[in-house]
Amino acid sequence: MKSLQLFIDMWVDSRKIVDVQRKKQAQRMAVAEKHLVDMENSNERLNKDLRDAYESYKLGMTDKETYLEQKKTYENLLMRMQENIEKQKVAVGKLATVDLPEVAGFEMLEGQMKLQKLNKEIVDAFVEEIVVYAKDRVEIKWKFRDEYTR
Numbered sequence: 001m002k003s004l005q006l007f008i009d010m011w012v013d014s015r016k017i018v019d020v021q022r023k024k025q026a027q028r029m030a031v032a033e034k035h036l037v038d039m040e041n042s043n044e045r046l047n048k049d050l051r052d053a054y055e056s057y058k059l060g061m062t063d064k065e066t067y068l069e070q071k072k073t074y075e076n077l078l079m080r081m082q083e084n085i086e087k088q089k090v091a092v093g094k095l096a097t098v099d100l101p102e103v104a105g106f107e108m109l110e111g112q113m114k115l116q117k118l119n120k121e122i123v124d125a126f127v128e129e130i131v132v133y134a135k136d137r138v139e140i141k142w143k144f145r146d147e148y149t150r
Contacts, residue, residue: 025095025098028095029092029095029096032088032091032092032095033092035088036085036088036089036092039081039084039085039088040085042081043078043081043082043085046074046077046078046081047078049074050070050071050074050075050078053067053070053071053074054067054071125143126142126143127140127141127142127143128141128142128143129141
């Protein structure tokens with residue numbers, strides 16, 4: 001990990017990795033917000049359908065028993081939809097508060113970004129190959145020269 005940190009400090013502008021994460025985060029946020037809007041639109045359609053069912057009953061196009069069954073079904077759907085809308089609002093709120101450097105595998109220390117953990121982007125950028133042997137032995141072949149092994 002230390003040699004990887006050295007490599008990052010010398011050769012890689014870690015802001016690029018964070019920028020990639022920011023773009024991904026913005027995409028996730030847009031999808032989550034669209035999903036929330038879609039759910040709210042569905043909720044409005046269900047409310048309209050419930051009103052239409054009542055109008056059909058009032059106009060004598062539907063009998064009372066059918067209307068009451070429809071009303072029960074719509075009210076159950078509306079209740080579940082509202083619960084899901086609230087859950088989606090919480091999810092959108094959580095996405096809005098994500099610490100991007102941490103997601104990208106870095107943390108801010110003394111004004112510098114330091115490697116915190118390996119994630120897919122970092123592994124793809126720096127690891128050539130990972131060989132797993134029997135008896136708990138793992139070998140990591142880096143895409144750069146490890147100064148500490150010389």
